[in-house]
Amino acid sequence: MLKLGTLLVLAATSVVTPALAEAAPPLGVYECMGQDGLTPTLMLGLLDASTYSNYDGKTGHYSYDPHARVLTITDGPFKGFRYLRGDNPVAVTGADSLRMFDDKGQLTAFNCPHNHAKDAHKHPW
Numbered sequence: 401m402l403k404l405g406t407l408l409v410l411a412a413t414s415v416v417t418p419a420l421a422e423a424a425p426p427l428g429v430y431e432c433m434g435q436d437g438l439t440p441t442l443m444l445g446l447l448d449a450s451t452y453s454n455y456d457g458k459t460g461h462y463s464y465d466p467h468a469r470v471l472t473i474t475d476g477p478f479k480g481f482r483y484l485r486g487d488n489p490v491a492v493t494g495a496d497s498l499r500m501f502d503d504k505g506q507l508t509a510f511n512c513p514h515n516h517a518k519d520a521h522k523h524p525w
Contacts, residue, residue, distance in 0.1 A: 424449065424464045425471060425485050429520050430498050430512035442500070442510060444478065445520025454478060457523045471498060483512065 432442035445453040453459045460476015469485040483498035496514035518525050
C-alpha cells in the first residue's frame with residue numbers, strides 16, 4: 401500500500417512546470433504539411449540551439465522566444481519564417497509541433513510535427 405507521502409511525490413512529478421512548458425522545441429526534423437499533405441520544401445531540421453537545415457541540406461539560424469513560444473528563422477533559405485510551438489489543430493497536437501505564421505503574423509494551415517524517427521543531420525529525410 402502506498403503512503404500519502406509517496407502519492408504526493410508521484411503527483412508532483414506529473415505536473416508540467418512553467419520551465420518545461422517554455423523549453424525550446426526538441427532538436428530534429430519537423431515535417432511540414434498543409435491541406436494537400438506533406439510539403440518537403442517547407443520541412444526543417446533543428447540541428448542545435450541556433451542552427452537549422454532545410455530539406456535540401458542548406459543551413460541557417462533561428463532564435464526561440466520561450467515566453468511567446470515563437471521560433472523565428474533569422475537567416476538562410478527560410479529567413480523570415482516564423483512558427484508557433486504547440487498551438488495546432490486537433491489532428492496534430494502537442495508541444496512537439498510547430499505551426500507556421502504567414503507574412504502578416506496570422507497562423508496558417510501549415511503544421512510541422514516533430515518526427516522522432518528522423519535525424520536532422522542525415523539527409524535526405
